[in-house]
Amino acid sequence: MGRIKKKFTEGSSRTYTTRNRALRKLQVSLSDFRRLCILKGIYPVEPRSQKKANRGSSKPTTFYYAKDIQLLLSEPLIDKFREHKVFLRKLQRALGKDDLTRAKGLEARRPEYTLDHLVIERYPTFVDALHDLDDALCMVFLFATMPAVDQVNNEAVEDCKRLSTEFMHYVIHSHSLRKVFLSIKGIYYQAEIQGQSITWIVPYQFSQNVPLDVDFKVMSTFLRFYRTLLGFVNYRLYTMSNLTYPPKVDQLMDDSAAGLGSLRIESRRVEDLIKGVQSTDSDDTNAPEVAMSKQMKQRMDTLGSKIKKIVAATAEDTISSVPAYEAVGSSGEADIDDDARQTNSLLFAKQVFFLSREVPRYSLEFVIRAFGGRLGWDQTSGGGSPYAENDNSITVQISDRPVQGHQFLNRIYVQPQWVYDSINARRLLEVDDYLIGQPPPAHLSPFVEYAEGDYVPEAASKLAAAAGFEGEVTNLKPEDRDQAEDEEEDEEDVADIDGASADEDALDSDDEEEEEDEDAIAEKQHQKQLLAERAGVSFSEYQQKQGAKPKAGKAAAGKKRSKAEVEEEERQKIAISMLSKKKRKVVNRTQADADKKAKDVNTFKTRKAQAAAKSKKKN
Structure with a gap:
């Protein structure tokens, strides 16, 4: 006779644990448990079967991995939390008795804890x-x-x-x-x-x-x-x-x-590092294995001068390798190599900016200095400006006002967007579109990657053309999405399967059709195909005789498709219908996303054409 197994000793009930069981096991309050989970990086999980994980109960609750809760048992922060509770209890008792001397002593000995060990633990x-x-x-x-x-x-x-x-x-x-x-x-x-x-x-x-x-x-x-x-x-x-x-x-x-x-921001001096090493070694003069020989001391004394020579030579090589940028008002043909980080950092190396009082100095100061630029600002924005407004070395003044009253002839006045767009384009853009008093071009997000079929704004097309891009504008950046790989796999599965035509209703991805049993739908489709073959006509003609509605968006209105196109479409439909239920849903969802994407692109193009027509009428 085999050994009788106890209930809830293996499976989901052992892998997961509820929050109430975790609180009883750790003997902490709910607030302390939340703090522990946040600091340790432990989050709730969703088991496949909540009823099995909750030992037969279907009551909704929060689940955690049992191993994570077991790990919290050895956490030293639990003892710190308990010490803090004892401290609060003593402090409240002292304040209730008006014993201020004891309360001050307790406050001076308030228990504190650090999270250094958690950083090392979570990030090795x-x-x-x-x-x-x-x-x-x-x-x-x-x-x-x-x-x-x-x-x-x-x-x-x-x-x-x-x-x-x-x-x-x-x-x-x-x-x-x-x-x-x-x-x-x-x-x-x-x-x-x-x-x-x-x-x-x-x-x-x-x-x-x-x-x-x-x-x-x-x-x-x-x-x-x-x-x-x-x-x-x-x-x-x-x-x-x-x-x-x-x-x-x-x-x-x-x-x-x-x-x-x-x-x-200061660099650590080599002399200080050498003194630190020598002072450390001099403390252990009693140990013969740590004693420094005369030859080693001489090498340490000359180490500082050698390092300075190496640093100076490296700086000269860096300066000589810096590419020459064109002026701000140039045509903007000076491209920056993607592989050279040093070139990217010196975008504003030859420019001196002055910030007016109405521009966001906290952001412009950061981005300009990050790309090698120098700048000054108005006194009302804060002290410590290295350049005054009348300094002759200033080449660009950033202003965000409708009209600039007094202007210097030896500098260019632009809006703040020119700085950000130049950084995203990785080159100095033309300043004609960013002059004071005129609406600037659209500020495009550099985090968007345009794939084939996406709507590309006109400003992005101009930037791509100015950067020397050759090819279709819709392929500005390579498509790097996980969905693309799934679509390619689904297309390969569809291409390998041949068969007769299928009913178009199986291709719809509406919510009502997803609720129906797709196996029953596939059986009905097969019956209709057999009836079409018995009648000796194609399945599309059989659908027209039966009064079936063609799917919207498949056939263009007023345009007759060729026989090859119809046969190819029917072959793809029957191939999709013969896929498994899971893959069929993926194909339908992908097709629905593609249709929605195409519809959105057409909407944007229509709005753009209407806006252009209105502007022509006004002119």
Whole structure:
């Protein structure tokens, strides 16, 4: 006789666990459990069968992996949370007895905890941390612009401002910025750091009203982990670039609203590194194996001069390899090589900008300096400007007003969009379309990739033609989508199957037809095909005699199709009908998406033609 198995000891009931069972196992409150899951990166899961996972109960609940809950048992943060609860209980008791001396002593010994071990645990390599940095940057930049209210801690806001400014300085120093897009939500940036594309959004610096329906407790938990993560990343990036971290803050410049200029980014001196090594070795003079010989000391003394010579030679090679850009008002034929990152970073290397008081200085200063440009700004925008408005070295002044009163003859006046469009186009665009007082061209998103059949705006076609693109405009960028691979596989399956014609109703992807049993529909189609063969006519003629309606969008109105086209269409239909149910749904869904896409493109073209006709009538 075999061994009797107990219920709920294997299968889904053992793989998954409910939230209530997890709380009882960990002996923590619901709020602490949420904090633990956020900090450890544990999220709810959806089992295939909730009834089996919930041990026969069909009551809706939240499930987690049992292994994740088992991992939380050894988390040291649970002990820290319990210590904090004991501290709050003692503090409340002391305040209830008006024992202020004991309350002050307890407050001085408030238990604190760090999240350093969680960053190392969740991101074993630095590339993993960079790959998951998008959400952290978005959260940190969001709270950096938040006002100090009851729901938001002032210390957290100041820390977010410091971390965001340090990261922006590294992007400027490494010239790793690639794309910028101004949207309604905010300003999107994309930087490439160690082969990883990092995209984040920065809100506009307007006065914000803190919403009351947002759970700031959950957001503060995420923010605390993201602050720790970004601190680790900034430290690693600065040390890899031989920069001192944290950078020094010039208090006078910071008080005068100097922005990015308030931080002093300095390189670590070789002499300091050598002194640190020598001081470390001198502490262990008793150990004979660590004692430094005279020859080694001489080499260490001459190391600084040799490194300086290497750095100077490298700088000369870098300057000599910089390509010459044309003037701002040129035809814009100076293209930038995609493979040369150094060329991309020196887009504004020969330009000196001046920012008027009405333009967004916090964004323009970042992007211009990230591409090698120099700039000054109006005194009302903040102190610390290296250039005055009447400086003769200024070549471009950025203004966003209808009319520019006083103008200097030795510079060009453009709108701020010229800077962003030039960055996305990776070349200096013509300034004729961005002059003061005239509507600029459409600001296109650099994150959109146009595939074959997509609607391409006129501005994108002009940029492609100016960049020397040859070929169809609809293929501006290669299609890199997972859906394309699925479509190719479905087309291959369809091409390998031959047979008679099928009913057109099986090709529809409407919601009502998806609910019907497709096996029964296929049987009806087969019966109709047999009737058409018995009558000795093609299936399309048999449908017309029966009064079947042709599918919309397949046959063009007023245009007679050839016999070959009709036979090809019927062959594809019967091939689709002979596929499996799963593949047939994929083909129908793909065809429906293609039809919708074509309809949208035709709508855009019609609107464009109507707008052009109206403008001609007005002229």
